[in-house]
Amino acid sequence: xxxxxxxxxxxxxxxxxxxxxxxxxxxxxxxxxxxxxxxxxxxxxxxxxxxxxxxxxxxxxxxxxxxxxxxxxxxxxxxxxxxxxxxxxxxxxxxxxxxxxxxxxxxxxxxxxxxxxxxxxxxxxxxxxxxxxxxxxxxxxxxxxxxxxxxx
Numbered sequence: 001x002x003x004x005x006x007x008x009x010x011x012x013x014x015x016x017x018x019x020x021x022x023x024x025x026x027x028x029x030x031x032x033x034x035x036x037x038x039x040x041x042x043x044x045x046x047x048x049x050x051x052x053x054x055x056x057x058x059x060x061x062x063x064x065x066x067x068x069x070x071x072x073x074x075x076x077x078x079x080x081x082x083x084x085x086x087x088x089x090x091x092x093x094x095x096x097x098x099x100x101x102x103x104x105x106x107x108x109x110x111x112x113x114x115x116x117x118x119x120x121x122x123x124x125x126x127x128x129x130x131x132x133x134x135x136x137x138x139x140x141x142x143x144x145x146x147x148x149x150x151x152x
Contacts, residue, residue, distance in 0.1 A: 003126045003127075004123040004124070004125060004126060005025050005123060006025060006121055007024060007030075007076075007122050007123065007124055008023065008024060008025075008122065009022070009046065009112055009116065010022045011029075011139055011143075012039050012046070013139075014036070018033050019035070019040075021042070021109065021112065022139050023112075023122070024136070028136060029139055030129070030134075032084050032108065034108075034109035038109040038110065038113055039109075041056070041113045042109075042112055057113040057117060060114065064090065067092060067094065068093055068095075069090050069092035070120075071088065071089075071115065072090060072101070072120060073089050073115075073120055073121045073122070074086055074088050074089065074112070074114070074115050074121075074122050075089070075122075075124070075125065076108050076111070076124045076128065077125055079132075085105070085108075086106050087103050087104065087106060088103070088104045089102070089103050
């Protein structure tokens, strides 16, 4: 998929307004800001912990599994007015239907929370990736200043 860049969450840092998520491909990092509750949901999984009861993202995945569906991948498509847009791609197949692929509009933060739970790949459209500023230096500076937060 040459028009896509595979990324991974590399850091989640608390901010005054919520949580900064850094996504990287090994040579570049981008950042966007998410709700602190979703940041905590992502961090729970990345740190190898589990909640005593299913969180919303866990419940969603359990529901998908009950219907024979899985998260295939998530793709961050665009940014408008500092708001990122993504699509969640699901695959379903069960005893009453043939293989079906479903694409849903989704927040990137929810896509990340689901992808880290089930090991699904996360991508950014290449043209978007190339247009975004590399924030690796900002991440390193925040870590040096003791704002390291949780590494993903």
